[in-house]
Amino acid sequence: MYDSRGARLSAWAVALAAALLLAGCSSGGGKGSAGPGAVVTRRPGAADPFWVNPDSNAARQVRSYRKAGRDSDAEQIGKIAAQPTGEWIGPENPEQEARGFTEAARKSGRTALLVLYDIPHRDCGQYSQGGAADGDAYRAWIDGVARGIQDRAATVILEPDAVLHLVDGCTPARFAEERYDLLRGAIARLKSLKHTEVYLDAGNAGWGHPDQIYRPLQQAGVAQADGFAVNVSNFYSTPDSVAYGKQLSAKVGGKHFVIDTSRNGNGPYTGGDPAERWCNPPGRSLGETPTTRTADALVDAYLWVKRPGESDGTCKGGPQAGDWWPAYALDLARATDS
Secondary structure: OOOOOOOOOOOHHHHHHHHHHHHOOOEEOOOOOOOOOOOOOOOOOOOOOEEEOOOOHHHHHHHHHHHOOOHHHHHHHHHHHOOOOOEEOOOOOHHHHHHHHHHHHHHOOOEEEEEEOOOOOEHHHOOOOEOOOOHHHHHHHHHHHHHHHOOOOEEEEEOOOOOHHHHOOOOOHHHHHHHHHHHHHHHHHHHOOOOEEEEEEOOOOOOOOHHHHHHHHHHOOHHHOOEEEEOOOOOOOHHHHHHHHHHHHHHOOOOEEEEEOOOOOOOOOOOOOHHHOOOOOOOOOOOOOOEOOOOOOOEEEEEOOOOOOEOOOOOOOOOOOOOEOHHHHHHHHHHHHO
16 A cells, blocks of 8 residues: 545535535635634635635634634644645535535635545555445446536546556456446546546556556546546655656656645655555655646646645554544644744
8 A cells, every 4th residue: 555545524524515605605725824714815816726625624723723822833734724625525425515615616716626535445445445335336426526516616636546556456456347437437427517627546656657557547537537646645755746747648648637745845754664654654744835836837736635634544643544633734834844
């Protein structure tokens, strides 16, 4: 296993979606602290078009620290709360969640960043195991997401690790044919929407070589997607991720790509057990803030796909994958200044 991400949404996500629809409460991306009302300074949408969730775990933590008089810690977590991060759609209410996030984004004149992570046999039974019960359940789930998005603007990161785990053998070969069919179907359904961009996950700079994954990506339908995503939930530097993505792009028809820069400020961790260097590694920092103004024409955006401060799994003292971990979030934020 190379990386893990928690896709489990807590119950508040559904309530948030409804509240946002009623109140129109939203804020844009940009640097600055999220104060008591989680108000965030907006940068121009041309550079930073993605929506900031005003009730994210980080924004809630800022409010909690302010209330407790921990202003310095609130300022640190504000570095996370101020940025747009991926909204991982849960398994139970995909239509309602997708609608809530995209409606809130539209009301702020921004684009929702959604992460879809529910493929059957997900994560090979490891920290983020789970996923849809079968192919039909997955197709119904994708259809629910699509009904929720409708014609509103969304950028979708599709199925982290789904292709990679077929290539590295983590996912048994007997599931390959169905998985490729499901991914192609998901891309087709999402691309039938008017304003949805889709990027299929394609691993990271520390895994294998583009020669090993480009044909599987083609089989999964990357030609019909807007491009692919690299470094999701991982820590490889932006220059290394650009180099990997450009090599891969050359093999899949010049497709563009996006990079998860959420926690790659200090690059990958090189200590401890090599098999779990990806899991809650110490000494990491926040990376480049989300923007569509990147250093290379093939890179459509730097994104925070993994939400900084949420655990990779129950390693190194962490909570379950996807659970908010304030101490780790503080470490990430503080290290960004050093």
